[in-house]
Amino acid sequence: MSFEIPDDCRYLESHEWARTENGTVRVGITDFAQDELGDVVFVELPEVGDAVGMEDAFGVIESIKAVSDIYAPVSGTVTAANETLIDEPELVNEDPYGEGWMIEVDPEDESELHVLLTPEEYREQIE
Amino acid sequence: MSLRTPPVSHDAETTDFGGWEMPVEFDSIRTEHEAVRERVGKFDVSHMGEITVSGPDAGRLLQRLTTNDASVLDPGEAQYAAITDERGVMLDDTIVYRLPEEDDETYLFIPNAGHDEEMFDRWVNHREEWELDATVTNRTEEYAMFAIQGPDSPDLLGAQTDVDLPTLSRMEVTSGTVAGVDALVAYTGYTGEQGYEALVPWEEAGTVWDALDCQPCGLGARDTLRMEMGFLLSGQDFDPEEEPRNPFEAGIGFAVELDTEFVGRAALAGVDAEGPEEKFVGVRLEERGVPRHGYEVQNTDGERIGHLTSGTMSPTLGEPIGLGYLPAEYAGEERSVRILIRDEPKKAHTTTPGFLP
Numbered sequence: 001m002s003f004e005i006p007d008d009c010r011y012l013e014s015h016e017w018a019r020t021e022n023g024t025v026r027v028g029i030t031d032f033a034q035d036e037l038g039d040v041v042f043v044e045l046p047e048v049g050d051a052v053g054m055e056d057a058f059g060v061i062e063s064i065k066a067v068s069d070i071y072a073p074v075s076g077t078v079t080a081a082n083e084t085l086i087d088e089p090e091l092v093n094e095d096p097y098g099e100g101w102m103i104e105v106d107p108e109d110e111s112e113l114h115v116l117l118t119p120e121e122y123r124e125q126i127e
Numbered sequence: 128m129s130l131r132t133p134p135v136s137h138d139a140e141t142t143d144f145g146g147w148e149m150p151v152e153f154d155s156i157r158t159e160h161e162a163v164r165e166r167v168g169k170f171d172v173s174h175m176g177e178i179t180v181s182g183p184d185a186g187r188l189l190q191r192l193t194t195n196d197a198s199v200l201d202p203g204e205a206q207y208a209a210i211t212d213e214r215g216v217m218l219d220d221t222i223v224y225r226l227p228e229e230d231d232e233t234y235l236f237i238p239n240a241g242h243d244e245e246m247f248d249r250w251v252n253h254r255e256e257w258e259l260d261a262t263v264t265n266r267t268e269e270y271a272m273f274a275i276q277g278p279d280s281p282d283l284l285g286a287q288t289d290v291d292l293p294t295l296s297r298m299e300v301t302s303g304t305v306a307g308v309d310a311l312v313a314y315t316g317y318t319g320e321q322g323y324e325a326l327v328p329w330e331e332a333g334t335v336w337d338a339l340d341c342q343p344c345g346l347g348a349r350d351t352l353r354m355e356m357g358f359l360l361s362g363q364d365f366d367p368e369e370e371p372r373n374p375f376e377a378g379i380g381f382a383v384e385l386d387t388e389f390v391g392r393a394a395l396a397g398v399d400a401e402g403p404e405e406k407f408v409g410v411r412l413e414e415r416g417v418p419r420h421g422y423e424v425q426n427t428d429g430e431r432i433g434h435l436t437s438g439t440m441s442p443t444l445g446e447p448i449g450l451g452y453l454p455a456e457y458a459g460e461e462r463s464v465r466i467l468i469r470d471e472p473k474k475a476h477t478t479t480p481g482f483l484p
Contacts, residue, residue, distance in 0.1 A: 038347070039157045041440035042417050060469065063416045064156045064348050064440055086415070 005123050006097055010073065010116035012055065013125060017097065018116060020071035024052040025074050025113070026103040029061065029092065032126045037063035040092040045081040045102055052078060052105060054112050059102065061092065070102065074112045080104040133173040134271045134332035137425040139345055142231040145240025145362065147174035150345040159441040160351050162342035163318050167277035169339045176243030177266040177326065179226075180250065180460055181233040184259035189234050192253060193223060194374055194391070196384040197234070203227035205298045205313060209384050210238075210246065211391030215373040215398060217365045219246065220382075224300045235266075235311075235326075242265040253390075271332035275320030275339060276352075284323050287338050288312060292323070306338035317349060318358035319483065351439050354451055357409055357450060357480030363420060364407070364450060373398050376452065378407040378480060405433065406458035409480040410449040412466060414473040418449030423467040424475075432457070435466065441482060448482050449475070 003085035009017040014104065015033035019026045042062040053056040057069035058078075081103050085091060107113070117125065139150035143223045150171060162168040167343070179482040180188055189197040192391045195208035205224040207215045219242045220254040238246040254261055275284045290312045292305035300313035306470040308331045316322035318378060327335045359365060359379065373391075374383050376399050383397050412418055418438030426432050439450035449466065457477050459465070465472035 018167055039155050039442075042415060062440075064442065065151070066349060067417070067419065 003035065003126065004097065005119045006052045007119050009097065010113055010115060010118065011122035012071055012073045014055075014071045014074050015092055016071055018113065019097075020110075021112065022023055023106075025105045026078055027035070027103050027105060027108050028096055029075055030068060031096050034093050034096045034100070037061065037066055037068060040089045043085045043092065043102065045085070045088050046078050048081060049079050049090070050078045052076060052103075072105065073116055074107045075109060075119050076105040076107040078103050128259045131174070133171050133269075134329045135171055135173075135351050137171065137343070139343070142346065143409035144346055145174055145242070148241055150241075152345045152347045153343040156345075156347040156351060157442045159342055159348035163277045163344060163348065163352055164443055165278070166341070166343040167275065167279035167283045168340065168342040168348070169336070170274040170276065171271070171327075171336065172274050172324070173271045174240035175238070175272050176238035176246065177235060177270045178238065178247055178250065179233060179235050179264045179266055180261055180298075181231060181426075182261040183231075184254075185232045185234055185261045188250065188254055188257075188259050188261045188263075189223060189236070190387055191257065192250060193236070194383040194389055194395070195223070196387050197223055197225075198233075198387070199421070200225035203299055203301055205315060207379070209374045209377075209379060209382055210249075210265065211365065211374065211395065213394065214371075215391040215394035216367050216371045217361075218242075218249075218367050218378060219361050220359060220379070221246075222313075224311075224313065226311070227301050237272075242361070249440060259376070266369070268331055271329050271335070272316075272324060272326050273332075273336060273339065274316055274322060274324045274373050275341070276309070276316050276318040277320050277341075279324050279341075280320070280322045282326075283339065283341050284312075306335045308335050310335070317358060318352040320352075320360075323333060332447055345363045350441055353436050354439050354448060354450060355441050355443055355481065355482050357407075359407070361436060370436060372407075372452070373403065373447060375399060376403040376405050376407060396439050401456055403407055405452045406455045407450065407480055408453050408458045408474045409478040409482060410435070410451065410464060410466065411478055411482070412447035412473055412475045414447070414475075415447075416466075416468045416473050417447050418466055418468070418475075422449070424451060424453060425465040425467060425472055427465065427474060429461050432464070443483060453477065
């Protein structure tokens with residue numbers, strides 16, 4: 001089985017992705033992570049304005065079979081949370097790097113992004 | 128200790144369940160669950176134990192170790208029963224089959240995954256203690272067991288068996304062939320749908336599995352299907368160590384025949400007379416979230432009143448459901464409660480432990 005690992009993202013070992021767009025960092029979980037979890041049925045996200053810390057849990061994702069924390073790839077302030085996931089949590093399975101995104105963060109320190117795994121490093125980790 | 132493996136190698140994600148490496152998910156739990164509710168699915172449940180008991184005292188031995196009345200079984204009939212200790216605490220639950228067309232009385236009972244050796248020892252030890260004449264054999268790795276479940280199961284299995292399925296009643300077992308392989312076929316299951324369970328020789332399991340042309344399902348869907356029906360899971364909804372419960376608390380008093388003599392009877396007669404203090408109930412969450420095993424249940428004043436032993440997002444209802452033990456007054460009518468999820472009390476209400484309309 002081959003998992004999608006987009007080149008324009010950086011990754012946490014705990015299977016979150018981070019993509020920088022116009023100075024904000026969009027965050028979600030990877031294709032590998034959604035496959036491991038199976039059918040996602042519930043996502044609990046922080047509110048806009050909340051602070052998140054790098055590698056700190058910022059939310060919870062539940063599939064039929066498991067509960068898992070979601071960790072922030074960067075520190076900063078939440079500027080958006082994907083409210084569509086409240087009613088359509090299955091988007092995390094269907095489109096983990098697109099419509100299944102979770103939060104956007106205004107990063108405190110962009111240099112944190114450089115210590116995240118590259119696509120190649122993340123691929124090595126899961127294979 | 129290495130895990131025991133089923134007779135067929137499956138292309139599926141697996142999990143350790145009762146010491147067995149079993150398929151948990153072939154495609155997705157939701158896909159597999161829906162196949163069983165709407166069409167038909169097949170499960171490899173070869174982790175279930177098989178123990179046969181035969182000989183002149185076979186019936187007496189079963190009668191004294193199971194809570195139900197084994198003496199009413201005619202050849203080809205089956206019954207659900209609990210196995211209790213002297214305190215009336217459930218060690219396991221099981222289906223007891225009286226096998227068809229046997230010259231002498233032969234029974235087969237099905238302990239849950241990982242309980243076969245313990246139950247075999249229990250039967251042998253009591254046979255010695257009571258000086259009964261019965262042959263007890265653990266056949267767990269002689270029989271593969273497949274469940275074929277769902278509204279289309281009569282057609283799907285019917286095409287592969289010489290058993291006349293329409294004449295087989297619920298809780299009956301007969302012998303025949305499936306895909307040309309000698310089999311015991313029973314009208315039993317754990318999903319709430321019409322369905323069958325087939326026992327076939329371990330070595331020929333692959334032939335039978337491959338001939339059943341339908342959605343393969345793992346333990347994940349088996350779990351969500353049984354939770355929607357409020358069926359107990361041994362080792363989780365009751366367990367002699369972690370969750371010691373008697374059959375009346377667990378809601379299976381219908382499988383206890385106090386007029387028979389069995390280990391635990393005296394204790395259970397006391398429970399029956401006074402009524403259990405706690406009962407197995409269903410809960411439906413009214414807010415977003417997923418109830419899970421171990422979550423605390425509170426009354427509307429925020430006081431702890433019990434806990435959940437199972438829970439999930441019901442694939443059929445699209446709503447969160449849970450099962451657990453609460454004070455008896457919470458059973459029988461809808462009562463408001465709270466479920467503590469990550470320290471947040473969420474609104475819920477009690478129901479009977481069966482969620483489908």
